[in-house]
Amino acid sequence: MKVGIIGTGNMGTILAEALLEGKAVSPSNLVVVNRTKAKAEKLKYKFKGIHVAYNSEETINSAKLIFICVKPHDILPLLKQNLHHLTPEHCIVSITSPIKVEWLEKIAPCSCARIIPSITNRALSGISLLTIGRRCDEKWKNRLTEMFSNISVPLEINEDITRVASDIVSCGPAFFSYLTRRFIDAATTETKIDKETATILSEQMLIGLGDLLKKGYYSLPTLEEKVCVKGGITGVGIDVLDTELEDVFEKLFQATHKKFNMEVNEIEAKHIPL
Numbered sequence: 001m002k003v004g005i006i007g008t009g010n011m012g013t014i015l016a017e018a019l020l021e022g023k024a025v026s027p028s029n030l031v032v033v034n035r036t037k038a039k040a041e042k043l044k045y046k047f048k049g050i051h052v053a054y055n056s057e058e059t060i061n062s063a064k065l066i067f068i069c070v071k072p073h074d075i076l077p078l079l080k081q082n083l084h085h086l087t088p089e090h091c092i093v094s095i096t097s098p099i100k101v102e103w104l105e106k107i108a109p110c111s112c113a114r115i116i117p118s119i120t121n122r123a124l125s126g127i128s129l130l131t132i133g134r135r136c137d138e139k140w141k142n143r144l145t146e147m148f149s150n151i152s153v154p155l156e157i158n159e160d161i162t163r164v165a166s167d168i169v170s171c172g173p174a175f176f177s178y179l180t181r182r183f184i185d186a187a188t189t190e191t192k193i194d195k196e197t198a199t200i201l202s203e204q205m206l207i208g209l210g211d212l213l214k215k216g217y218y219s220l221p222t223l224e225e226k227v228c229v230k231g232g233i234t235g236v237g238i239d240v241l242d243t244e245l246e247d248v249f250e251k252l253f254q255a256t257h258k259k260f261n262m263e264v265n266e267i268e269a270k271h272i273p274l
Contacts, residue, residue, distance in 0.1 A: 012069030
């Protein structure tokens with residue numbers, strides 16, 4: 001089955017690479033297109049056999065399963081421009097959180113879904129968030145679940161937790177990468193360790209932490225209990241975090257939800273028929 005990807009920016013490229021390396025789709029069955037053709041050609045250079053289409057029209061005519069990986073404000077106009085190429089046999093999949101599946105269904109005459117991937121999927125790991133449209137054919141739900149099981153743990157979610165689930169799964173790696181960089185910077189500022197060594201130690205610590213959780217040796221609370229001996233050095237550090245972090249994560253979720261709601265309202269007012 002031919003699979004199309006419209007948009008090979010950061011997430012479109014990550015999605016394509018994961019699907020190919022996870023053998024969820026073969027290069028000969030992948031059709032990609034991008035406004036800047038050179039970006040799509042880079043994928044073709046890396047994975048021989050990929051077809052680079054001239055435009056989204058060719059992509060839709062060549063494949064039945066279409067992933068739309070353009071900016072949120074461009075998704076619905078792109079669908080409207082290509083309506084006469086879409087058939088009931090197609091399945092349209094958005095990968096961005098502000099686009100509701102019900103909006104896709106109002107416009108497209110075919111099965112619709114949303115899958116929010118994570119950068120962790122590039123390592124064939126982590127979660128991908130799946131929301132299925134009411135009109136979506138069961139075969140497409142099964143096909144998407146099967147495909148994304150090769151690169152992640154697909155988890156079906158309701159629309160009302162889309163933003164917070166995406167914050168954790170999709171934005172979370174960037175949030176915790178930022179915290180780790182601040183951790184490294186503080187170590188180099190306050191001690192004699194150099195940045196390269198601190199970075200290696202921190203990266204390997206995170207990899208080891210992931211392995212502990214993956215293998216089920218500890219949960220997050222029990223891991224903290226094992227390391228944090230009462231009255232010990234780790235406990236002193238935890239006390240600082242407990243005091244200084246205060247409500248930082250509550251404010252983080254408030255900020256992401258505010259931005260999300262603004263985008264949703266703007267897109268709905270501009271592109272969704274009453």
